[in-house]
Structure formats: C-alpha cells, structure tokens
Amino acid sequence: MENIINVEKLTDETILIDIAKSLSDYEDGQIFKLCTALTDEKLSMILEQADEKSQIRIIEFLTNEKILKVFSYMQKDDIVDILGMLPTGKRKAIINLMKKGDRTIIEQLLGYKEDCAGGIMTTEYIAIRNTLDVNGALEKIKEISPKTEVLDTIFVTDDKKKLVGTVDLRDILIDDGKKKIEEITNKNFVYAEPETDQEEVALLATKYDLTVIPVVNKHMVMLGIITIDDIMDVMIEEQTEDVLRMGGVDKEETIDSTPLESLKMRFPWLFINLITAFLASMTVKQFEGTIAQVVALSATMSIVTGMGGNAGTQTVSIIIRNIAMGNVKLKDASKLIWKELLLGVANGAAVGLITGIVVFLIYKNFYLGLIIFLAMIGNLVVAGVTGLVIPLILDKLHIDPALSSSIFLTTATDTLGFFIFLSLANLFLPYLV
C-alpha cells in the first residue's frame, strides 16, 4: 500500500496494472487519493484494469467532466462496459456531455448485449481503402496507429465501406511502396456479427489463431473489432463460469462476496438438490419393510448410488467440455451411447465384483454380494447413459449443461440406484434373511 504515497512517480503501465488489480484491498481514502493525484491518462489505465466493483468506487469519486476526460484515453468497449454498470441517470448525464460522434458510437455499442460480439467489440481499428498503394497505406497507418490497439492486421474496405479483406502489416513494411493494397489483400477472412455469442468468438479466435476478429453487419459493413485481450477475458469468464456452475455456485460469487451474498446465491442450489434428495429418500421409504428384515441393506445401498454418481460425473465432465469446445452435439449421441453402455457394463462389473466380494466377506451372505454386483452394473449403465444424454439435451435446449446436468444426473443415479438395488433385494429376500 505504501506505493501510493509517491503517486506522481507512477509512470509505468505494469505498476499501474498491479495497483488496479489490488484495489479491492484499498480503503476509500486511498482510492480518493489515487483519483486526485493521478493524471487523467494514468487514471484511465487504472480504471480500465480494475474489477467491476473497484471501477464503480473510482467513478463515484469523479465529477462527470473528469470522467469524460479520463474516458478520452480509453477504448470505446471499455467505456461502454463502465457506463453499463452505472445508474441510468448518471449514464445519460455523462453521454450527454460527449461530442456528437462519440455519443452516437457509445449509444450504438450500449445497444448490444453484453455477452455477444457487439458487446465486447471496440471501434478503434485501422481500415484503409483497397485502392490505396502501399506508400499511401503506410502514411494512413502511421496517422491512425496511436489510436488503435491492433497494429499488425489492417482491415481493407471498398468504396461502400464494406470489408473486403485484411492486410498483414509485414507485407506493407517489406514492400517497396508501389503495389496496390488490393494486390496484397487476404480476401478470405473470419468475421463475427454483432449478435455472435462471445464464447463462439473465442472459439473462432483459438481455432484460427487470430489476435483480432472484425465485426460486420449483414451488409458486410465494418462495425468494430474484437481484440485478443477481450477474447482472453471471455475465455477466463467462461472458464470460471463452467467450474463454478458445475459445482453449483452462481457465476457472480467471488471470494470477496459477503456471507449474506454467498448465502443468497448458494441456498437456491441446495434447495433444488434437496428436492432430489427427497425423491431418493422416498424411493428408499417404499422398501422400509425389506430393510427392516435385512438391515445390512441400509449400510450397503449408498455404495451403489454413490458409485453411480461418480461414474456419471465422469461422463458428464467429458461431454460438457466437448460441448464447450464445439466438438459434440445431440445428434452425435447415438454414436457415443454404445461406448457409454459398454463402459457402464465394464466399470459396473469391475466395481461390482470388488464390492460384491467385500460385502460377501463381511456379511457372509452370497446373495447380498450378488445383488450388489448386479445393481452396480445396472446403475453404472444408468449413469453412463444419463451422463451422456442429459448435457446434450440441455445444450440443445440452450441451457448451459454445466449449470444443471448434475441435478438430473444425481436424481437418476440416486433414485434408480436405490430402486434397482432394493428391488433386487426384494426379489432375493428369502435368501437374505
């Protein structure tokens, strides 16, 4: 914290980012000091790199006029992100202070959904006409370059402002200056539309090793670009979302959430799981008569359901990950189901055999061992099939499979697991008592 004492000496971007990333540890007085002591440009860097909560805290210390000055050093997409978090009144007041050109762009960007290409694109890019020669292009690039994030990919447009291709800055630099841009334009390029989901944009970028993706409208007119830093942010966001949702945690929960915030976010998930648990419990209740006669069933039945849950989670994880990478769809299910059936039988037989032998040795009852062996195969087949089908169906229904697969899976493996095991026990009851 001592490094904000000499705040006027902070010249380096790396140090500013370090400060920005640790703002959640700063008290209000320290944030205020930062806001007053830093130049607009440095403050803009801090603001850009801070997390959402800290961004709002900073904004609260600034007048609308000061905010506008700080914004003048920022990319449009970052400005829009911040404006999107502000109360409507404050947001409108700031936008009304902007120059007309900026206002139009900002209002347009604010119109796009946050998690699609339009919501993460910026409007600072280098576009040149295809009729220019290389020398003219280089002049234009020198002029625009201080205002853009991306330098090595230059976008080429025709006389109707339509995007016709890209040029690699390398090809411009090594040319003697006489060639027409048209001649060195790469006309086969990847682009997104404003409505393209951000996850899809990230997939495109990683698939084609792109550091920038242009966003165009239906008429191929260029609207903006999505830069690699935003793509990396999307990747981290989606990764966090997947891990948290698979664990039944709201994607908004952070390590800094207050206990009350965490409670509000975690309880609904537990409540849904509770319903599942009751379903399983009701299944067991139907067999209380059987259990009363063979109490050993109560100690062994949870092995069958537990292993079903574990095996099903393995399948779900593989499928969720491959859905996220765009490798698998519902239509592939029929191809994959044979493997899961086979795996269910094989893993079920292996796990069931071990369990059956141990149970036989403990309880000295062959039939108890046999029914646990059979029930394990049955439940691991249930686990494999539901673990495969559930995430694929959820994906087809446009529900994030990471979010709710486990609920449906557990319902199947717990309820059916108990049912299979206890039904078998009922069948073999004369041999068990």
Next chain:
Amino acid sequence: MENIINVEKLTDETILIDIAKSLSDYEDGQIFKLCTALTDEKLSMILEQADEKSQIRIIEFLTNEKILKVFSYMQKDDIVDILGMLPTGKRKAIINLMKKGDRTIIEQLLGYKEDCAGGIMTTEYIAIRNTLDVNGALEKIKEISPKTEVLDTIFVTDDKKKLVGTVDLRDILIDDGKKKIEEITNKNFVYAEPETDQEEVALLATKYDLTVIPVVNKHMVMLGIITIDDIMDVMIEEQTEDVLRMGGVDKEETIDSTPLESLKMRFPWLFINLITAFLASMTVKQFEGTIAQVVALSATMSIVTGMGGNAGTQTVSIIIRNIAMGNVKLKDASKLIWKELLLGVANGAAVGLITGIVVFLIYKNFYLGLIIFLAMIGNLVVAGVTGLVIPLILDKLHIDPALSSSIFLTTATDTLGFFIFLSLANLFLPYLV
C-alpha cells in the same frame, strides 16, 4: 471431405486450418493424398494446426528429408512439440539432418519441460540493439519481420545481449527517424524464465494484457518469446484439465478415446471412490442396531450426507477457481474460515428446517425432525470447512486441487454426515421408537 479433391487450389490459411482441425475424420488414403499433393508450406500449416494424433499420422507418411523441408516453414516451438512425440530414433535422425544452428536451438528447446515457459517458447522474435536510431531499427524490423510471429512488440537488448526493454512498433512508425531506440524503450517489462510454469505465464499475460512474453535466463539474456496463440492454447488446456479433473476424468481422455482406453482411465478414479464409499458404509454398519429399531433412519440419512456433499462442492468450486487465478493461498484460510462456518450454520439451518419439517410430517415424529435439523447444520459446517481447507492444503502440497479435492470432501461429508446423524439418533433413540 470433397474439398481435398482439388487440393492444389487450397491457397487460403483459413481453409487449411479447417482441414487440419477435421483430420481425425480422414482415412489414411486421404491423409496420404494431402501429404503428396500439398506444397511444403501448405503442409506445414496443416501440420501446425492438427491435433497430436493427426500430426503423428502425417509424419508417418513423410521421409525425414521431406519433414525437414516442411519444418523450414514452421516456428521452432511447434517443431519441438512434434519432435517430442516421435520415437527417439526417428527424432535423432531428423535432428541430425538439420543445419548446425537449427540443431543447437532445437536440442536446447527439447531440453525444457513441455508444460513450462521453455517448452512453449519460440526463438523467432525481433530484437534490436538499444544504440540504434529509429531509422536503423525500422530497416532491421523490415528485414526480420517475415520470419517472426510478433510484430508490434520489439525487444531491445544491450551489448551483452541482455534484454533491457521493449519498444512499441507504433512509437517507431510515428517517429521521424532520428530518436535513439533507447529513448523510446519501455524499461519496465514482464518476463518469464524457462522454468516458469505455463499456467503462470498465462496468468501474467491475462493480468497485464500482453500478447507476447519474453523468456530470459538468470542473466537476463533473451532465450525466446511466448506468443499469444500458445498462451491461448495453455488456457484451453488448463481449462479442459480443470473441468475433467473435477469430474474425475483423466486429462488425456477425449471423446474419441476407445472404450478400452476410457475404461483404463476411468476405473482407477472409481476404485479410489469405492474405498471412500466403503468407509461411509462401515460407519453406517456401526449403527445397524439403531437402524433396525428405527428403519425410518435408513430412508432419511442419505439426505444429510447428500446435502453435505452438495454444499461442500460449492465451496470447493469457488476455492479451486480462485486458486487457479492466483487469488487465494493457504495462508488466507483463517480469514475465510469464518465465512464458511457462518454459511454452514445458516445454510444448514435453512435446509435442515425444511427437511426437518417434511420428515416430521411424513413420519409424525418430532424428534426425527429435530435430529435431522441438527445433523444438517453439523454436516454443512463440516462441508464448508473441509471444502475450504482441502483444496488449499492440496495446492500448498503442489497437488492439483481440481484432481482430488472431491475425494477428500466426500469422505468427510459422507462419513461424518452418517456419523453425526446416526449418533444423534442413538442419543434420542428412546423418543424415536
């Protein structure tokens, strides 16, 4: 598949990447046709973008001399990745055919571990002397640029080849050519050492919005660079690893793994879980006398353990994700444990109250409702505390918390859940029968 018929027309990188990404659907004959029909340069693009299995399939169709020609169009890090997969004999034969300079670099790169900075860096970058002026620098850049992936960040070295900073190509382009490079060098930069873990490199890149990170040795002499495409690959790899490991799946398993491969990779995890299940089962066995008297316990006890597992997984997910992002360490546990204790009590009381009431209504026994309420609080506290502490301890021990947290968590919530609930039942036994 029809697009490989006119293979000589394939000029565009995008199409080549599409082919490279779908090679697993190609038959050997088609791969052979690709290998013979494509130019060395196009084949190098396919090879670079293909998955590991397809890379090996392609290599098998090529002579060592042809491989060398194809390699001449590739980055050193990609060459090393491929060489690393080949049998030692084949690898040595190819390396021996290389020019001495290349051979030295390749052998050095092969010496680094695959998942650290040295293993993912490449040696094609632009480095200029700090004593050059901007015009001289621009000449040098034009000369090297066709051979490098990264253009907008230029590395600056001193007379001892030590890295002293970076220059933004923008600053070179807009200058009139007279300034010394030293004057526009950014001297505060982020770097990695060859041993730096690749996950840490990706964290650095995302934190500081970098598209390239230099790798230096202990004397700050530049060894190579890590480019954004490799950083994105690392991010995807780590993400896949986290999701799969949390689900108890080996990171090597893909959707294309054969049933036998999957069986071999999934069974060990199920076996470890089986031991956990037996532990829980043995706990229940200790209370068989109690259960025999109150058979309702057998239907209700799994609600307590199940909810403990769910609540614990929520905490584990939050902690694992924050460990991965470098936000939390074991030393923070004491600060966070109060929140988890509080959450355990609050969620336990809420979930326990609902469960208690429902159980009371079904079984018409107040004390059964009461013990399930108390046991739920107890087990959700166990879940919160172990869910917090286990991944942090595993991280401290340099064990991936995504891999094994769930095993320890389930052991705690199942075994202690049964124990708490059934002990309470024992205590209140006179009121239950």
